[in-house]
Amino acid sequence: MSGTQGLRERKKAETRLAVHRAALGLAVEKGYDGVTVEEIADTANISRRTFFNYFSDKADAMMYGEEERHRRLVATLRDRPAEESGWVALRAATLELFGSFDSPDREWIARTRLARRHPLLLARQLANLIHLEQQLATLVAERDGDTGVRPRVMVSSLLAALRAATNVWLDDEAGSLAEAIEEGLDVLAGPY
Amino acid sequence: MSGTQGLRERKKAETRLAVHRAALGLAVEKGYDGVTVEEIADTANISRRTFFNYFSDKADAMMYGEEERHRRLVATLRDRPAEESGWVALRAATLELFGSFDSPDREWIARTRLARRHPLLLARQLANLIHLEQQLATLVAERDGDTGVRPRVMVSSLLAALRAATNVWLDDEAGSLAEAIEEGLDVLAGPY
DNA sequence: TGCAAGTTTGCATCCCGTGCAGTTATTCCG
DNA sequence: CGGAATAACTGCACGGGATGCAAACTTGCA
Numbered sequence: 001m002s003g004t005q006g007l008r009e010r011k012k013a014e015t016r017l018a019v020h021r022a023a024l025g026l027a028v029e030k031g032y033d034g035v036t037v038e039e040i041a042d043t044a045n046i047s048r049r050t051f052f053n054y055f056s057d058k059a060d061a062m063m064y065g066e067e068e069r070h071r072r073l074v075a076t077l078r079d080r081p082a083e084e085s086g087w088v089a090l091r092a093a094t095l096e097l098f099g100s101f102d103s104p105d106r107e108w109i110a111r112t113r114l115a116r117r118h119p120l121l122l123a124r125q126l127a128n129l130i131h132l133e134q135q136l137a138t139l140v141a142e143r144d145g146d147t148g149v150r151p152r153v154m155v156s157s158l159l160a161a162l163r164a165a166t167n168v169w170l171d172d173e174a175g176s177l178a179e180a181i182e183e184g185l186d187v188l189a190g191p192y
Numbered sequence: 193m194s195g196t197q198g199l200r201e202r203k204k205a206e207t208r209l210a211v212h213r214a215a216l217g218l219a220v221e222k223g224y225d226g227v228t229v230e231e232i233a234d235t236a237n238i239s240r241r242t243f244f245n246y247f248s249d250k251a252d253a254m255m256y257g258e259e260e261r262h263r264r265l266v267a268t269l270r271d272r273p274a275e276e277s278g279w280v281a282l283r284a285a286t287l288e289l290f291g292s293f294d295s296p297d298r299e300w301i302a303r304t305r306l307a308r309r310h311p312l313l314l315a316r317q318l319a320n321l322i323h324l325e326q327q328l329a330t331l332v333a334e335r336d337g338d339t340g341v342r343p344r345v346m347v348s349s350l351l352a353a354l355r356a357a358t359n360v361w362l363d364d365e366a367g368s369l370a371e372a373i374e375e376g377l378d379v380l381a382g383p384y
Numbered sequence: 385t386g387c388a389a390g391t392t393t394g395c396a397t398c399c400c401g402t403g404c405a406g407t408t409a410t411t412c413c414g
Numbered sequence: 415c416g417g418a419a420t421a422a423c424t425g426c427a428c429g430g431g432a433t434g435c436a437a438a439c440t441t442g443c444a
Contacts, residue, residue, distance in 0.1 A: 157349030
């Protein structure tokens with residue numbers, strides 16, 4: 001029966017998710033500074049101390065889930081056909097994941113909206129993005145056999161476009177996110 | 193004689209700089225977490241409490257100077273000839289400032305190197321960059337009469353390229369920074 | 385059942401950041 | 415010059431964040 005692990009592992013995963021949801025929910029409701037670790041812990045029925053066994057800090061608990069998204073993008077890029085160039089594969093992987101016409105992950109939206117209102121969370125999110133950037137750049141560099149600055153610029157500007165498109169879309173949740181992202185990426189394609 | 197203000201103002205500026213230098217120096221020496229606000233304050237001959245009259249927190253004290261750089265870039269862009277398109281003006285302003293062949297600001301290098309080793313500082317630096325991005329995007333949008341996603345993507349990818357080039361250059365301080373940046377920007381020009 | 389390993393918890397501790405109020409320094413002006 | 419007004423510095427107290435430690439307590443397994 002056990003999904004992937006013993007009861008111990010499953011319980012941990014459950015608790016982690018519960019803590020995350022508590023953190024995110026409270027923060028949405030009362031703002032980042034308006035919520036204490038103690039509240040989060042209470043809401044999730046664990047002790048203050050145990051909170052820190054699961055997450056390294058408050059921001060970490062709230063932003064849980066980003067890593068998973070990032071892992072998926074990296075995996076998707078890696079799985080693109082080997083004959084595709086770095087740019088083609090990168091663009092395709094991005095649209096494949098973020099450009100889905102399905103309604104995007106509500107929790108991701110909640111996290112991102114929250115981050116836009118709280119500099120500390122925004123900073124954290126951006127730092128995570130840098131990490132993603134490095135992983136992607138490595139893959140692109142391998143694909144194109146280019147160890148120079150080009151893969152890095154390519155990846156970081158793609159992520160920049162992704163960010164810009166997402167922000168525009170979040171300003172007025174009009175139209176589909178997929179369209180906004182495609183439009184953002186197209187700006188990169190043509191010369192300015 | 194007074195440069196711009198009375199003795200009061202000058203003294204404040206001096207102290208602020210002293211605190212910044214103390215913070216940066218100690219952090220370079222002992223790492224971000226290895227230095228406490230108290231140490232910084234002591235080194236700069238002020239009280240712990242007064243430290244917080246000058247800077248909102250430790251990271252702020254260490255990253256002091258970034259804002260000034262950013263203000264300069266914004267001003268430079270604003271001063272470009274009105275007939276230049278957003279992209280041309282942006283590129284020109286960037287090269288004008290960061291592409292100088294003079295040896296780049298040693299303190300900026302120290303800050304940036306430090307930020308690369310300390311996630312918390314990196315996060316802060318990136319958050320500042322977002323602020324710059326918004327200002328630049330507004331100016332570009334005005335120039336091009338475009339209220340859509342295009343100016344944002346343009347600006348954020350330019351900054352991304354700038355960042356990538358800087359990072360490559362910092363890895364092995366070989367060649368001039370100006371060349372690295374020009375190369376980075378050129379990647380954006382051509383299609384991938 | 386009982387032991388080994390893993391998890392939770394409380395406690396103590398240090399540091400960060402801020403409100404407050406008293407003291408000290410600077411500026412302004414009669 | 416000298417005193418009032420203003421601004422800056424400081425100590426204190428406090429709440430909250432984050433971590434090491436050791437004592438419970440669970441769980442898994444022989």
